[in-house]
Amino acid sequence: MLLDFEGSLLMIVSLCSNKRMIQIHDISQSYVCFYLFADVLTITKRCPNLVELDLSDGHQLTMASIEYISKGLIDLEHLCLSRCYNIAPTSYTMLASMKDLKNLDIYSLFKESSIKTLSNTLPSMKINHFPFSTVARPTVGLKRSSIWLQRVRD
Numbered sequence: 001m002l003l004d005f006e007g008s009l010l011m012i013v014s015l016c017s018n019k020r021m022i023q024i025h026d027i028s029q030s031y032v033c034f035y036l037f038a039d040v041l042t043i044t045k046r047c048p049n050l051v052e053l054d055l056s057d058g059h060q061l062t063m064a065s066i067e068y069i070s071k072g073l074i075d076l077e078h079l080c081l082s083r084c085y086n087i088a089p090t091s092y093t094m095l096a097s098m099k100d101l102k103n104l105d106i107y108s109l110f111k112e113s114s115i116k117t118l119s120n121t122l123p124s125m126k127i128n129h130f131p132f133s134t135v136a137r138p139t140v141g142l143k144r145s146s147i148w149l150q151r152v153r154d
Helices: 005-014 037-046 063-072 089-097 112-121
Strands: 021-023 052-054 078-080 103-105
Touching: 037 063, 063 089, 089 112
Parallel strands: 021 052, 052 078, 078 103
Antiparallel strands: none
16 A cells, blocks of 8 residues: 555554654655655654654754644654754754753754854754765666665675
8 A cells, every 4th residue: 555645654653652763765765755744743742752763854844843742752862854954053952951852953043153053052963964864865777786885785
C-alpha cells in the first residue's frame, strides 16, 4: 500500500507515543518536503517523548515551528533543521529554553561567523557538530556504488 506524505506522517505519529526518534526523510524521499506548521503541531502533541527529530528540507517551516518544538518537545536532545530556509535566524534563540537539547544541525543556513554568534547564544549546544546525516542518501548514475565517497559495493 502506498501512502501519501500526509497519510504516512499521521500513521507514524499516531503510533509514536513512545517513539524516541523521527526522521521525516524516512517517508518523504519521493515527495517534495512541504512540512507545515500543522505537521509540527501534530508531532509535538502526539510524540512528546522524542529525543531526536530531523525536519531537514522543511521549506515551509517558520518561527512558529521553532516555538512549538521548544515548548512541546522538552526531552529533545538532537534537532536537525538543515535547509529550512523560511525560519528566521533570530528564531533559533528560542531553543535556549530547551535544557536537554545538546545538538542542533542547521547546515546551509548560516555563514561560519553567524554560527559562532549563535554558539555564544546557545553555549550548551553543539551546532553543526555532525557533518553527516543519519539519513543515507546514495548517489545515482555512475557513482551509485558509493555513499559519501565511500565504496559500498564491489
